[in-house]
Every structure is written in C-alpha cells, then in structure tokens.
Amino acid sequence: MVINTPMDDTLLADLVTDLPRAERLQRLVSRLRARFRCGAVALLQLEEEQLRPVAVDGLVGDALGRRFVVGQHPRLAAILARRGVTRFHHDSSLPDPYDGLIDEHAGEPLPVHDCMGIGLHVEGRPWGALTLDALDVGTFDAAAQAELQRLGVLIEAAIRTTRLEAEIRALRLARGDARVDGGGRDEGEIVGQSAAIGRLLHELDVVADSELPVLLLGETGVGKELFAHRLHRLSRRRAQALVHVNCAALPESLAESELFGHARGAFSGALSERPGRFEAADGGTLFLDEVGELPLAVQAKLLRTLQNGEIQRLGADRPRRVDVRVIAATNRNLREHVRDGSFRADLYHRLSVYPIPIPPLRERGNDVLLLAGRFLELNRARLGLRSLRLSGAAQAALHRYRWPGNVRELEHVISRAALKAMSRGVDRSAIVTLEADLLDLDGLEAPAPPPAAVPPTAAAPADATTTLPPLREAVDACQRDAIRQALAAHGDNWARAARALGLDASNLHKLARRLGLKG
Incomplete structure (x- = not known):
C-alpha cells in the first residue's frame, strides 16, 4: 500500500x-x-x-x-x-x-x-x-x-x-568546450564511480576528439586496452578500424615487418607483398600496447612515421602515406628507459604529447566492490548458480588488499574463489556466499615485518590471572575506532565514510546506533 x-x-x-x-x-x-x-x-x-x-x-x-x-x-x-x-x-x-x-x-x-x-x-x-x-x-x-x-x-x-x-x-565537447561536466556520460563496460575514474573519463572525453598522440600510463592490469578502445570510440575516427598491436609479443626479427609490412623477397620466406599494421589502421587508430618493448631499430622507423605520416615496407623502395592516430600504452617508466638508452628520447616526446595516467585499483575506493559484483555475476552465469555473493568479511578483505595486479587480478581472484566453492560441493540452487578464506588474499599479501623484540623486563607475565576482555567487547571497540577514523577522514560525511568502510550507508547508521555513536 x-x-x-x-x-x-x-x-x-x-x-x-x-x-x-x-x-x-x-x-x-x-x-x-x-x-x-x-x-x-x-x-x-x-x-x-x-x-x-x-x-x-x-x-x-x-x-x-x-x-x-x-x-x-x-x-x-x-x-x-x-x-x-x-x-x-x-x-x-x-x-x-x-x-x-x-x-x-x-x-x-x-x-x-x-x-x-x-x-x-x-x-x-x-x-x-x-x-x-x-x-x-x-x-x-x-x-x-x-x-x-x-x-x-x-x-x-x-x-x-x-x-x-x-x-x-x-x-559541447565536440565543439571543444573542456569545461563540460562529465557526470552524464555512459561509461559502457568501464565499471566504477570513484572520483579518480570520474576525472579520468572526463579527460578521455576531452582529448578523444583531438588528433594528438596519447600515452596511457598504468600498472599491469589496470585496463589500458579498455581505455584505448574508449578513446577510439569517442574520436572522429570511430567509423574506421582500431588495430591493436602487442609490442611485447613481436619477435625482434619480425617487428618491423609486422608494423610496416614487407615487399616480396625482402627476407627468406617473404613470398609475396604484405601490408603492415599501420596500413591496416589507415584512417583509423593504431594502439601500440607495451610500446616500451619495441626494439631500438623499430623505434627509429616509428618516429619517422609519427613525424611525416609515411611508412616504408621492409625491402621496398618508395614510402607510402598513412593517416593514423597512435595511442600507446606502457606499464614501464619510459623516462628511466630514456636515461639508460633503451628508449629513444625523441620518440618518447612524440608519443607522450598527451600522457594519461590510469589510477591503480587501490586508489579507486569502493570501485573494487562494483567490479567484484560484475565478476560475481559473470561467474554465477558461467557456473549455473542461483546466486553468488561475497560475505561481509570477504568484502572487507577486498578493500584491505593492495591489488598489485589491479582489475585483472581481481577478476582472477573472484573466478578462482567461485571455482573453489564449487569444488567443496555447494548446491547450485542455493545462495553461494564466498567467504574471505576462499579469496586467498592473505597468501598473496607481502609478509608483515616481524614484531619488535620486547625486553624481558617489559613483558607482562603470562599467568592464569591475566584478564582479557570478552570477544564481543573487543570487536565493538575495534568497530567504533574504525567508524570514528572513517568519519574523521571524510569530514563527518556518513555516506563517504560508509563507502570507505565497504558498507551500505543504512547499515553503517544501524551499526553506529548499536555501538552508541549515534542517538
């Protein structure tokens, strides 16, 4: 009613x-x-x-x-x-x-x-x-x-x-107004609502329609390819091809041929002419993933293409014109590679006309739960389960973990935990809850430093008269401290504190009332 x-x-x-x-x-x-x-x-x-x-x-x-x-x-x-x-x-x-x-x-x-x-x-x-x-x-x-x-x-x-x-x-973005608020965008398959992701998506929207080369910077597993696809999709080249090249997978002997093509007879086995990836991307976008892995000899030819828009097939006499926008990505510090001589300084400056750092998962706050929800639903459908969810302790563990492998690691953790649950004989028609131990994050954490040695005179004698607080009181005290710290860190904003703690706002209010922190 x-x-x-x-x-x-x-x-x-x-x-x-x-x-x-x-x-x-x-x-x-x-x-x-x-x-x-x-x-x-x-x-x-x-x-x-x-x-x-x-x-x-x-x-x-x-x-x-x-x-x-x-x-x-x-x-x-x-x-x-x-x-x-x-x-x-x-x-x-x-x-x-x-x-x-x-x-x-x-x-x-x-x-x-x-x-x-x-x-x-x-x-x-x-x-x-x-x-x-x-x-x-x-x-x-x-x-x-x-x-x-x-x-x-x-x-x-x-x-x-x-x-x-x-x-x-x-x-307004298409007309070049960079002041547009990005709050109404459709994020597609980029899952996240954190301020860090909001700023990143807005920056991508602004630069997408330009013809500037873009260098995506980020740790392994942050989703650089996904953001490259978004840049292309929002660009004026979206009707043309986006060609993806994994530079780390190119054998040094074939890298030049793969990128620029080759003429017949250019080398043993070159029985016919073959266009390269640049020609395949003509009119569109070329995504050079892990660009820091390119051999120095190929870097010189790439620089020439970026400077004058021309390529030359291996073994050919005449150059060819191409119209390609380049988006590059790397998880390396290219500045250091420039200093040690393994990456050309002039190419670095050409590629990094507009560098865009992608935030690691540990800096994205509650996005870890939204992404986990996406992977939970995928695994639920894949395994034929009625329902698949995380326990409160598992959610807290996801928040605590530092995610060196970022979103890709999170996907693997959720998939592995779901399979472990299945191996324990769960009922597919029941609600399957993944507990923290199934995530196995403790084993992935760096070992904690050993506790400081305590002088014998400072140690309290352990005897039967030692009084410990009841477990419930100890847990309540810990929860009070965590809530107070979250509120202090977020200016007493309960909604933000709830997100930081991995709780629903209504649940945080209920818990605070039970603990005597609210009237």
Whole structure:
C-alpha cells in the first residue's frame, strides 16, 4: 500500500534542477523506495541482451557492478515484454534476480515477498526497467500498481532529461568546450564511480576528439586496452578500424615487418607483398600496447612515421602515406628507459604529447566492490548458480588488499574463489556466499615485518590471572575506532565514510546506533 503524500512535485522539481546524472537517478530510486515503503528499488538500463543497474536503493554494495542477462532472468524478461506494470504473486515460482542481494537479507534466500516492475521506453524505444521488491506480502496491491503505472510517465521523463543533458554535454565537447561536466556520460563496460575514474573519463572525453598522440600510463592490469578502445570510440575516427598491436609479443626479427609490412623477397620466406599494421589502421587508430618493448631499430622507423605520416615496407623502395592516430600504452617508466638508452628520447616526446595516467585499483575506493559484483555475476552465469555473493568479511578483505595486479587480478581472484566453492560441493540452487578464506588474499599479501623484540623486563607475565576482555567487547571497540577514523577522514560525511568502510550507508547508521555513536 502506498502512502498518501504525492511525490509528483518532487519528481517534477528534479526534472528542472541541474543535477549530475548519477545523483538525479539515485534520488529517483530513493524516493520511489520511500513512496512505496519497500525493501529495494532498482533502475536498470537495457544494453543489447543484458540489463545494467544505473541506480539502486536497498541492494548490496556490489549490485551496481552486476549485469543481468535477460535470457537468464525470467522475471526481468517478463517485465520488459510489456508496457504496463507487471506484478509477481508472492508465491511465484520464477526465480528472483536479487535473491541474496537485498541489503536487509544479504546472503539469505528471499522470504515470501511482493515484487513488481515496469518496462520503460524513451522516444518509443525500450530503454530498460524499474523493479521494486517488498518483504511484506500485500505491499503492492492494486492501488500501488496503479500508482506505479501513473508515475511511469514521470520516470521516463527523468530518464529522457538525463539523456538530453548527456547529448548536450557531448555536443559541447565536440565543439571543444573542456569545461563540460562529465557526470552524464555512459561509461559502457568501464565499471566504477570513484572520483579518480570520474576525472579520468572526463579527460578521455576531452582529448578523444583531438588528433594528438596519447600515452596511457598504468600498472599491469589496470585496463589500458579498455581505455584505448574508449578513446577510439569517442574520436572522429570511430567509423574506421582500431588495430591493436602487442609490442611485447613481436619477435625482434619480425617487428618491423609486422608494423610496416614487407615487399616480396625482402627476407627468406617473404613470398609475396604484405601490408603492415599501420596500413591496416589507415584512417583509423593504431594502439601500440607495451610500446616500451619495441626494439631500438623499430623505434627509429616509428618516429619517422609519427613525424611525416609515411611508412616504408621492409625491402621496398618508395614510402607510402598513412593517416593514423597512435595511442600507446606502457606499464614501464619510459623516462628511466630514456636515461639508460633503451628508449629513444625523441620518440618518447612524440608519443607522450598527451600522457594519461590510469589510477591503480587501490586508489579507486569502493570501485573494487562494483567490479567484484560484475565478476560475481559473470561467474554465477558461467557456473549455473542461483546466486553468488561475497560475505561481509570477504568484502572487507577486498578493500584491505593492495591489488598489485589491479582489475585483472581481481577478476582472477573472484573466478578462482567461485571455482573453489564449487569444488567443496555447494548446491547450485542455493545462495553461494564466498567467504574471505576462499579469496586467498592473505597468501598473496607481502609478509608483515616481524614484531619488535620486547625486553624481558617489559613483558607482562603470562599467568592464569591475566584478564582479557570478552570477544564481543573487543570487536565493538575495534568497530567504533574504525567508524570514528572513517568519519574523521571524510569530514563527518556518513555516506563517504560508509563507502570507505565497504558498507551500505543504512547499515553503517544501524551499526553506529548499536555501538552508541549515534542517538
């Protein structure tokens, strides 16, 4: 049953207020959850054959990183199949996509509950869906369904407004206005909401439409190839090819031929003419991954191509013109390689006209949980599980770990943990929870320094009279200290403190009240 206060005015107010995309849509789902007094609300955008959560309220922290393949979730498919409201009876046999993911019952099978949703359309085309779950049977009665049907028009208007704002921002970017706020971008498969990723995506948007060479800098596993694809997709060359070359995999004897091609008879085995990667990328973009691995002789020819736009096939007499934008990437410190003579200084300066550092995962805050959610859903589908989630201790372990292998390492950790759980004989129809020990992060951490030696005179005698506090009191004291430190680090902002601690904001408030930190 819905409350009596209409929310039309608040939704309309948001439509005419200048808000970042994420904030507008988050306000929308939060107000709908309060309006319908339900346990969770999710707004999901349709991308080909899967639904991507863009705003949620009442679901676990990693929900925004998940992707729900429509064909694997019959409730979501049923909602998308019709224009009106779809309600599922409390004893429906159809599996719920959020089983184990409702914040109040994380890790538990959903009890008998109400569920309804509505398919959303923008400009006459399917856009996605809105879902609502209530833990009290009877919440979504006929009046609630009629109310959601009526509000559907306003919800679609909010989405349409967000899309128009994004298009205006894109137009301004195309005209060279670098002051545009990037809050409304569609991040595609780049999962993350941290400030570090937000700044990076905005910088990529600004530089993408230029013809400048770009040098992506970052540790192993940060996703340099993914960001190179984004640069190409946003550039004026997006209709042409993006050619990827892994320089580390090129044998030194064949590197020149691979990049620039060769003429017939140029070397033993060259039985015909062969174009190189530069010619394949003509009119488009060439991505030189691990560019620091190129042999010095090839570096000289690459420099000449960047300077005058010409290549010369190995064994050929005449140069050829090419129109190629180069994006390079490396996990090495090229400045040091310039100093030791293994990388040409003039090539370094040509490639690094616009260097872009990509932040490591340890600097991306709560993005680790969003990415984990993405990998959890992929493994759930791959292994045929009903639900796959992380325990609270496992989430905390992900936050503590330093991630030397970054996003790639996180993907491997989640996949390995899921397989370990399967090897222990889990029930595929149950909710599978990955505990911290399955992640095996302790074994990957650098060994801790040995404890400082304590002089014998300073050590307290260990005898039966030694009094230790009860375990619960010790845990509570530790939690109080952690919450106080998080609040102090984030200016007493509870939402930011919750993200830093890897908790849902509502759960942090509940814990703080239990520990006596809030009234």
